[in-house]
Amino acid sequence: MKDFNYHSAKDIKEASKLSSSNSAFLAGGMTTIPSMKLGLASYKDLINIKNIKKLSGIKVSAKSVTIGAITKHVEVANSKEVKKAIPSLANLAEGIGDPQVRNRGTIGGSVANNDPSADYPSACIALNATIHTNDRKIEASKFFKGMFETALKKGELIEAIEFQIPEKSSYQKHPNPASRYAVVGVYVAKHKKDVNVAVTGAKPCVYNDKDLSKALSNSFSSSSIQNMELDSSDMNSDIHASAEYRASLVVTQAKKAVDAC
Amino acid sequence: MASLVGSRVERKEDKRFLTGKGRYTSDINLANQTYAIFVRSPHARAQIKKLDISKAQKSSGVVSILTGSEIAEDKIGGLIAGWAIRSEDGTEMKCPANPPLAKDIVNFVGDPLAVVIAESLEEAKSAAEKVSVDYKVLKAVTSTADAMNGDTIHEGIDKNLCFDWLLGDRQKVKEAFDKADKVISIDIINNRLIPNAMEPRACLADYNSASEEITLYTTSQNPHLSRLIMSAFGNVSPEHKLRVVAPDVGGGFGSKINVYNEDIVCSWAAKKINRAIKWVAERSESFLTDIHGRDHVTHAELAVTNDGKFLGFKNETIANLGAYARVFGTVTPTYLFGPCATGVYEIPAAYSNVKAVFTNTAPVDAYRGAGRPEATYTIERLVEKASMELGIDKTELRMKNFPTAFPFKQTLVHTVDSGDYIAGMEKAKQMADYNGYEARRKDSESRGKLRGIGVSSYFEACGIAPSAAVMSLGCGVGLWESAEVRFNPTGQVTVYTGSHSHGQSHQTTFAQIAADELGVPIENIDIVHGDTDKGTFGMGTYGSRSLTVGGIAIVNACKKIVEKGKRVTAKMLEASPEDVEFKDGEFIVAKSNKKKTIGEIAFACYLPGVRDEMKSPLPEGEEPGLKETAFFDPSNFSFPAGTHIAEVEIDPETGEVKLEKYTACDDFGRIINPMIVEGQVHGGLAQGIGQALYENAEYDETGQLMTGSYMDYTMPRADNFPEFNIGYTCTHATTNPLGVKGCGEAGAIAAPPTVMNAVIDALGGQEITMPATAEKVWKACKNLKKSNSKAA
């Protein structure tokens, strides 16, 4: 690991003032620290944001659940309010990594990092989330830009993520047996007007599968997608799963999710 | 006094390990020590055109940078293969030189070529990044099956072939096959594995310029053997000036048998710079440079009669040695593999032919089971296929070909002293509710799932010894063990063993044995191992040999103590030694009923005199003290055996395999501590099931390791396993006084074919390779659906 300067910001203003083109925010550190140790990333400044009170906490209203950026996975998994309003979201958080990761990793870090196999991005898409930053509000559909790429500008800080409460929803993950990240994860959410089928792991970036969404918006039952075959040409293929297998898993996991709703 | 052998004595090690008081190599720090970082090849095969250390040398904190040139100048020897194997045509095997630091050419990703020694780890790391190497990258050879057609890796080794070995009689096999009603044949791959001991390798080398002695603390399974190799072949230091200490070691599984490059380089360099040097592997270095296991490509055939009698067996295997041949690299795919490939069956004619090839991958060597998992996988997959093709129940077919009389002269090499394979099979079937399987299959079917049941029976030759046998087969050293049993004057006992415990619980098992032999409370017995300065000598722990060889040396040393005790008692109680009996720690003169405790005898042996009298309790000519040494070289290997049964359920939509039930019924001979044996069985099963369902080391065609971290290499976890159903049949070994056979490797040997037979059964007999990942199984399920719909 290369040397770096460590800062602990006491509020959002200070955090954003300290940030530069060669800095990173330190939330759970579950992504940042391993990549620095492996020499995959190096920064001049690390800005700890965990002491910024305003970034933590869970608020539930009639229509939405808002989760502060530094809220840990374990807090979402155990939150009574989340379990009541969007049980599938608590469920998703409970399935991230292992206890150590859940005890440190944060929702803001996960969303900002936008790992192609991470779980939370699918929740953002499925639950029509709004990403609140220190500068603006960004709709989830415009936030995730590509592999490890988001709409965040350099030094822009996520403050909270606001999820729309659906009528029904379920997240079904087919974990990679080694890393337990999603080979494919499918988040199905039935809203009043339409159905979102957010898919993680299958492509370089999380996306809403239009074909599945359409079929399920017409008829919300697993039989309506029973025999669907998805185009796998732009899906990921690696030592863990071929594109063809991923395409099949998207449908299988979507069916499971619908059945679990 | 109740016997401790056979009881679930709590582990003496537990308190130390569970309270964080273990002392591993990386826990040890010496004053003024330096830190080493190795510069490793990022290429699988390349010439070193230029190595420039000038910039790195100026980096802060650098003490010294040493390269392959210096090691060659100092004539430090390379790493060696411990067994010489002869090819079928009578020629000796061909092995390349394996210098501890490469000088001209690197042969796998991770091959070290320089060491940077600095005042701190960070400084060493940052200097190592400044070592600049100009490589000419060459085409790598990575495929086991195609290695013989690849570019020549090592000059003078044609076709990358180390040896082409034959065991058995081709002509007899041909005759047997000519008589067969049917020939069952199979092509299998035994997937490559990475041992993944919990504690990464580490070493700390110290040099004392006054005594000219090197002390090496290292993560070794066999410190005495390491010292011998480093002295005799490595030219690091004369044996009496080299002390090797292997303190607590966190798992080995074979990966810590070898003397590694880092051990030799740090020991040599410590003397050169006259300071201690510490090196601790990072996990990614472990993945790249620890020895790997398995990696065979096999074609095998079984000649059978229509009613299921086995007539003949052929085994044609290509075994990958990796870039270099290491200590057990050449014996693992030959004598540890070939003889066991006929399994637990009477097969009149058989041969095993193994071509061992070099590739540009990490060296492959002994990994838990070493050769015997590969052998068992070959025969048990073949027998399972035979049962399908012949339409004979898989357990009946096996029993039909089991030997019924012991000793059983197995086709190729071994004479198995004892066993009862039919009893083992019957007990396993009962434990697994084999007969109730159909109902469980129907239940799975009703839920849209596929269910399969798999059986495998195994035997293994372990307790690796006798010296005369192994040396006749090419082993470079004898494989006996030694023990020293030492009483203190105040009655406690220290037992020194040449075996090494890195998870096997010797401190408990060996103490149980000594407690029974000597009648001393177990709390008063300490087991010391892991230091060449303490105790006599030992060849180490691998091949399930600690108890069957090392444990017996302890028994024999204890017996010598008792003999001496009888002589001393006789003198003290004015009887003749023949009239003295020893029981539960007391020497009793039967005629007079007078007695002495063993503690009193120990005291008398160390304080042999009485105030105011010129009188000794010791017989004339008897030496004072109570300490005995024994070397034990058994008359044969030992032969554990058993039958395992697994059931899996498959989700055809995702291909996920769930291991529903696992039954292991093993014959380990006499069991000293059932709790410890269960632990060994569980661990072995976890690794065997890991091989079948999860683990796979994969290189791409350029020789980059694709599975170099836990993100990509699937280590099984507790939630991948059902509760194991474990039972035993116990036929005592006749080749050692305890009747023990060894239990460390059985799980890793039996589980892969057991689980794969179940998976393949669920898939209607379709062959798939290990590991049976969800995707492979999903594809097979799709084929099954297609062929079922065609049939309908």
Ligand SMILES: Cc1cc2nc3c(=O)[nH]c(=O)nc-3n(C[C@H](O)[C@H](O)[C@H](O)COP(=O)(O)OP(=O)(O)OC[C@H]3O[C@@H](n4cnc5c(N)ncnc54)[C@H](O)[C@@H]3O)c2cc1C
């Ligand atoms: C062993 C292991 C297993 C894992 N398994 C899973 C899994 O199954 N599923 C899954 O989804 N994830 C998994 N993860 C990732 C985990 O969820 C991480 O917590 C997450 O990716 C990053 O969150 P963090 O709080 O640790 O972020 P950090 O590592 O602290 O930061 C990550 C990046 O996000 C930026 N960042 C952090 N907070 C903010 C913010 N508020 N605003 C703007 N930028 C910010 C940082 O600058 C940095 O670039 C795993 C991680 C590990 C180590």
